[in-house]
Amino acid sequence: VRRVLVTGASGFLGAHCLAALAARGWSDVHAVSRSAGCARGVTWHACDLFDAGALASLVQSLRPSHTLHLAWTATPGKYWTSPDNELWAAASMRLLEELARAGARRLVCAGSCAEYSWKYGLCSEKTTPLAPNSPYGKSKHALQMLLSSTGSSLGVSTAWGRVFFPYGPYEHRDRLTSYVIRSLLAGERALCTTGDHRRDFLYAGDVADAFVTLLESDLDGPINIGSGEAIAVKTVVAAIGKCIGRPELIQLGARPLLADEPDLLVADVQRLRDQLGWSPHTTLAQGINESVEFWKRHG
Amino acid sequence: VRRVLVTGASGFLGAHCLAALAARGWSDVHAVSRSAGCARGVTWHACDLFDAGALASLVQSLRPSHTLHLAWTATPGKYWTSPDNELWAAASMRLLEELARAGARRLVCAGSCAEYSWKYGLCSEKTTPLAPNSPYGKSKHALQMLLSSTGSSLGVSTAWGRVFFPYGPYEHRDRLTSYVIRSLLAGERALCTTGDHRRDFLYAGDVADAFVTLLESDLDGPINIGSGEAIAVKTVVAAIGKCIGRPELIQLGARPLLADEPDLLVADVQRLRDQLGWSPHTTLAQGINESVEFWKRHG
Numbered sequence: 261v262r263r264v265l266v267t268g269a270s271g272f273l274g275a276h277c278l279a280a281l282a283a284r285g286w287s288d289v290h291a292v293s294r295s296a297g298c299a300r301g302v303t304w305h306a307c308d309l310f311d312a313g314a315l316a317s318l319v320q321s322l323r324p325s326h327t328l329h330l331a332w333t334a335t336p337g338k339y340w341t342s343p344d345n346e347l348w349a350a351a352s353m354r355l356l357e358e359l360a361r362a363g364a365r366r367l368v369c370a371g372s373c374a375e376y377s378w379k380y381g382l383c384s385e386k387t388t389p390l391a392p393n394s395p396y397g398k399s400k401h402a403l404q405m406l407l408s409s410t411g412s413s414l415g416v417s418t419a420w421g422r423v424f425f426p427y428g429p430y431e432h433r434d435r436l437t438s439y440v441i442r443s444l445l446a447g448e449r450a451l452c453t454t455g456d457h458r459r460d461f462l463y464a465g466d467v468a469d470a471f472v473t474l475l476e477s478d479l480d481g482p483i484n485i486g487s488g489e490a491i492a493v494k495t496v497v498a499a500i501g502k503c504i505g506r507p508e509l510i511q512l513g514a515r516p517l518l519a520d521e522p523d524l525l526v527a528d529v530q531r532l533r534d535q536l537g538w539s540p541h542t543t544l545a546q547g548i549n550e551s552v553e554f555w556k557r558h559g
Numbered sequence: 560v561r562r563v564l565v566t567g568a569s570g571f572l573g574a575h576c577l578a579a580l581a582a583r584g585w586s587d588v589h590a591v592s593r594s595a596g597c598a599r600g601v602t603w604h605a606c607d608l609f610d611a612g613a614l615a616s617l618v619q620s621l622r623p624s625h626t627l628h629l630a631w632t633a634t635p636g637k638y639w640t641s642p643d644n645e646l647w648a649a650a651s652m653r654l655l656e657e658l659a660r661a662g663a664r665r666l667v668c669a670g671s672c673a674e675y676s677w678k679y680g681l682c683s684e685k686t687t688p689l690a691p692n693s694p695y696g697k698s699k700h701a702l703q704m705l706l707s708s709t710g711s712s713l714g715v716s717t718a719w720g721r722v723f724f725p726y727g728p729y730e731h732r733d734r735l736t737s738y739v740i741r742s743l744l745a746g747e748r749a750l751c752t753t754g755d756h757r758r759d760f761l762y763a764g765d766v767a768d769a770f771v772t773l774l775e776s777d778l779d780g781p782i783n784i785g786s787g788e789a790i791a792v793k794t795v796v797a798a799i800g801k802c803i804g805r806p807e808l809i810q811l812g813a814r815p816l817l818a819d820e821p822d823l824l825v826a827d828v829q830r831l832r833d834q835l836g837w838s839p840h841t842t843l844a845q846g847i848n849e850s851v852e853f854w855k856r857h858g
Binding site: 341343345346350353390392394395398399401402405406408409414 | 652
């Protein structure tokens, strides 16, 4: 019997993962977030995962076979240095321990490209140094190391999907693609950097599909979840301009790039492709179109 | 007012740190271990640090300004893969949180050369990849990352002393120098590897003196605590043979080297020497002599 618990279910990737679980035939789906949400066919639970007692009660009453742990503080501009990062690492370890006590089989967590050193451009699970600069990256990577050494001793199979640059519906309104889309839809200028830096963008629906595929597999350890393609930020922005038909509102070079932003960050997707057997479904034009349609409805 | 709490006080480094604190004029010294011990001028507390309630009570009642956190599972042959490693990481984070609540100023913890990748020989805080292979190294390094990102946000100054190859009195009887000394003192053969591999050995009294110096400083982050010298294992063993006067009992090559033992592991001690202003006091001959005298009394 398969029962899945999704944490952070009300968040950006959470929304896409609930849809991906439904699409892949998961019928006994439990979602948790601080305040209850709703989604068709999903049983929702309100729980503050920082509350150890509440977390224990939730897990012991549900006894999920599988867990997709996405919950983390992700407020743009704040999450890099928030003291919540360490609290999430600690709460996540408690989650693993409670899952083990409840006889869980599988736990998949969301990691980040921020765990890697950003000096090398390509981020490979095997060869790129793990030298996170931020409290966010450090806490994520610390948790990954603790999970990998603890999961097997507790009898829970674990995997760790490192997310790069997801975009799509439900993205925070202040993040890059949402901001540009909302600006252009409102007929306002979108102030951008030069956009010459390249990132590994992946449509959030694809990120979610990869996470659910990972959940269904028995791969363990870290695995990059990216497209494997380095796309210039200006290319993404131009795709939005084209989709909405207002390219003249895009102001490249109107904002400085932050000092520590690297030129290139791209996932090595060999493990994703060859070991998990997964590759992206959605083109940039399709993904941008979905995002634009979302903001037309929610703007 | 300075008050120091020493965890793991009944252990190998703990014994030396209590002596080093006394030697450097610390008068209000509190020691904690699972079962109470004793040491002159030290107030001892029995506490299981895995018990969150007991840990909180201890810290809130003592309210130490300074803490030297040495406690960890260190049973030879077992600690590398023990599930205790993760429990220690979790308990150590609780210790930091309780110290912050109690208004503590400074926390210094024991890290390990096992946090580094062992492919490079030299272990430098700045440049050597942190790629621990073992649950022990992973948990230690995970804790270091969490401390470094959390300590400052909680207002507690933290540092992390990475220990290499300490030897001396109170070392576990089955570890290298203790085993060879006990064998030779008993007139028995000591079965050794070829001893060609080089390690950074440092007399435990010196390790302790460096830890107390670090505790008194305001350096933060990781700092190697080593000699900076790569000494062949056979050189250490020969020094024992010479000290005891039974070199013929040493059987080099009688044991295989474990498959994953690197040829060379040595600390980059630039930070220790230049930023902390510390260097070793004890020669190998002196340190071995102290160890031999210890086993004559305790054998």
